[in-house]
């Protein structure tokens with residue numbers, strides 16, 4: 001896994017939010033009131049001590065600021081870029097009330113984390129070896145959150161992931177103008193330097209069995225995320241592209257992606273992924289349209305994301321459900337009957353399927369009616385005491401920061417369990 | 433700033449100190465003040481990571497007034513300076529002694545120092561020191577500094593201002609103390625070295641400085657009553673907080689340079705961040721005490737003080753806080769020994785310049801008319817350009833003012849232009865009876 005193998009972002013995907021200069025960071029940090037028991041901390045799923053890290057930036061201790069961030073959230077660099085800060089930390093900043101201008105916490109977080117990432121300064125350290133071992137399935141934000149926390153406690157960690165590169169959707173799906181795959185991989189390397197072992201290209205259930213892993217490790221963490229995008233379920237839907245595949249190509253194989261100048265792209269869906277697809281199609285030059293079967297108010301995408309799409313000149317059509325995909329067109333049914341939307345490219349972005357088959361195959365666990373793995377809210381333990389879980393496969397698909405928080409919580413509970421009894425690890429030793 | 437060596441753990445850094453025989457896991461102590469009022473508070477502070485605490489001063493019973501603090505703000509920042517008219521502890525002595533004993537027992541590794549101030553009678557001092565001996569605390573600090581209330585009764589600053597009293601009482605204390613004795617000095621004197629030498633003569637093991645500075649914080653513009661107001665009136669108080677740091681640093685360096693003092697010093701006065709701490713250490717403090725910053729933000733700031741200091745040491749490739757102590761002291765000198773040939777001029781980076789023109793107006797009206805506005809073009813926020821600052825070397829005396837007012841980091845730098853030949857100080861020049869002009873323009877001859 002090397003950063004140099006990942007292509008840098010290409011021209012149409014310039015960053016939407018450029019980094020702060022040292023002067024901007026100092027001025028912005030000086031605005032923080034250093035609240036006690038700050039509302040912004042409560043709004044962050046990983047509970048980063050935000051006023052503290054900002055105060056550290058203000059006093060010129062950028063390494064210390066990064067330490068505060070990364071010890072709470074190992075993906076602090078990614079989250080600084082991809083988190084919906086408007087509804088999380090910045091949305092609850094007291095300055096939003098006081099001056100109508102919240103402190104730009106996300107950008108300050110990026111300032112501090114970029115500083116250490118760019119210089120390869122490791123601010124986290126592995127704990128003294130405990131001799132116990134945990135296996136993690138899935139190298140996405142949930143798995144990485146768990147891996148970092150377990151290494152800090154001194155447990156051996158092996159991460160199994162079916163993809164070529166680690167990072168999960170953080171590497172393969174984040175809109176390129178928010179975050180590059182290279183940044184996501186730099187964070188994976190950070191976890192690797194903490195001593196976690198990564199086995200990429202290994203699919204659990206195909207290349208190794210769950211029993212193999214249960215024999216090898218005291219405990220397992222399941223962070224397999226969600227599966228492929230659901231099919232449109234209408235005639236001709238094989239001609240529509242899966243939004244995730246399409247976005248992945250932009251990110252890791254941009255040489256395969258042609259510009260779309262003068263072409264019409266129609267994206268079906270109403271969530272944040274649909275917005276990411278329509279905005280990126282627009283950036284590639286397409287006349288880009290999003291069609292959603294219900295009204296704007298029902299869209300699950302964030303308000304500011306919808307505004308972003310509009311401000312970029314994307315067309316948004318509502319109350320239109322797909323009927324069939326034809327050569328060069330998507331037929332939809334709206335209030336006025338069937339309509340033909342000319343389309344050189346149709347992209348399906350109607351949500352990811354759950355990995356129900358995999359989850360149901362796990363021994364002793366419960367999967368709810370929506371295909372989510374059931375865990376205890378505090379410990380993230382499944383009904384099988386040796387299996388913990390978190391991330392999209394547990395919450396049905398939220399944000400990266402929620403996945404990291406799950407991983408961290410689970411890791412703390414696993415650590416408590418491993419510290420309390422050595423039984424499982426002994427079993428693992430014996431069966432080697 | 434250079435890159436920190438990759439992977440070096442902050443745990444590799446030794447922050448422990450030994451101040452006149454008082455050992456502490458880190459140099460940060462709470463100063464004797466409200467944050468050290470009682471056992472539960474000191475214990476919470478130790479849990480938060482403070483290395484030591486100087487208990488709120490013990491002595492004969494007093495009664496405090498209601499409304500005690502007042503502060504000065506700067507811009508949007510509150511409490512740049514704080515002033516108080518509080519006295520010593522108002523809790524019973526036996527309760528304090530019991531809690532000191534319990535706290536020390538529970539936290540054997542932290543430094544517990546007992547601050548004392550009683551009437552200037554030998555037997556009264558002996559009595560309270562003996563009771564302090566029984567607490568198992570690590571040291572005693574003699575409060576010769578409180579500038580209000582207690583001084584009118586002949587204690588506190590009234591003692592600290594008279595070197596003979598300082599010496600006498602320190603001697604009494606040393607006669608019976610079973611632990612190291614620090615003398616806390618008042619800054620309300622004309623020559624800080626005199627009471628410090630007196631303490632040394634009496635056998636003190638260390639010094640603490642500064643206590644608060646005489647002050648009157650302000651007047652309410654509607655009631656015309658000074659603040660903090662007690663039923664329509666106020667009284668002078670003790671000034672502390674970030675604003676007093678330069679005064680504390682000066683006194684600290686003055687003692688650190690005095691061979692007749694030669695005692696370890698616990699530096700106090702305006703320490704809020706790790707940067708302040710490093711400056712105190714460099715100017716000769718072995719340890720540090722903090723009051724106002726904790727009253728403002730709480731015990732939690734200790735984490736940032738420790739992290740910032742550790743990261744700084746790591747960046748400087750140092751392993752122990754002791755390696756910093758006094759390193760800047762040899763660089764503090766008398767004015768007459770400074771090099772008159774050394775010559776710096778302002779240099780503006782026009783790529784960084786934002787066009788605020790603050791350097792121009794500061795130099796024009798507050799310095800030497802050396803910055804005109806006909807320099808290279810600078811870019812403004814709206815995308816247009818206009819001529820930027822231009823430094824006229826012949827007029828620039830190298831005073832630094834422009835670089836101090838410039839809001840852009842690294843935009844104006846003071847650059848050395850002399851040839852770095854042999855130094856020539858005022859003292860040396862006078863000794864030689866020389867009339868040499870040490871650098872161009874040093875002798876005033878402007879006519880416009």
Ligand SMILES: Cc1cc2nc3c(=O)[nH]c(=O)nc-3n(C[C@H](O)[C@H](O)[C@H](O)COP(=O)(O)OP(=O)(O)OC[C@H]3O[C@@H](n4cnc5c(N)ncnc54)[C@H](O)[C@@H]3O)c2cc1C
Nearest residue numbers: 138140141142161162168169204225391392398399400403
């Ligand atoms: C297009 C898109 C845009 C997004 N944008 C944002 C955003 O801007 N901000 C934000 O916060 N969130 C965003 N998200 C959501 C975010 O990506 C997810 O919430 C997060 O990645 C979930 O982390 P996870 O670890 O649970 O799962 P994933 O990231 O999906 O990682 C799971 C990993 O497990 C691997 N795996 C699965 N099964 C197996 C197996 N059997 N054996 C081995 N490995 C396996 C997968 O290959 C994958 O690498 C976006 C999601 C999408 C789809």
Ligand SMILES: Cc1cc2nc3c(=O)[nH]c(=O)nc-3n(C[C@H](O)[C@H](O)[C@H](O)COP(=O)(O)O)c2cc1C
Nearest residue numbers: 463464465489516575643672673701702722723724
């Ligand atoms: C409210 C208040 C009460 C104080 N009481 C005492 C005291 O009882 N004994 C003492 O030696 N110093 C006392 N001080 C002075 C502090 O210990 C300290 O020397 C001074 O505040 C400077 O440090 P700072 O700038 O960190 O606040 C007091 C300060 C304040 C603000």
Ligand code: SF4
Nearest residue numbers: 466498499500501727
């Ligand atoms: S800080 Fe406020 S509430 Fe607390 S004692 Fe002082 S005046 Fe009273």
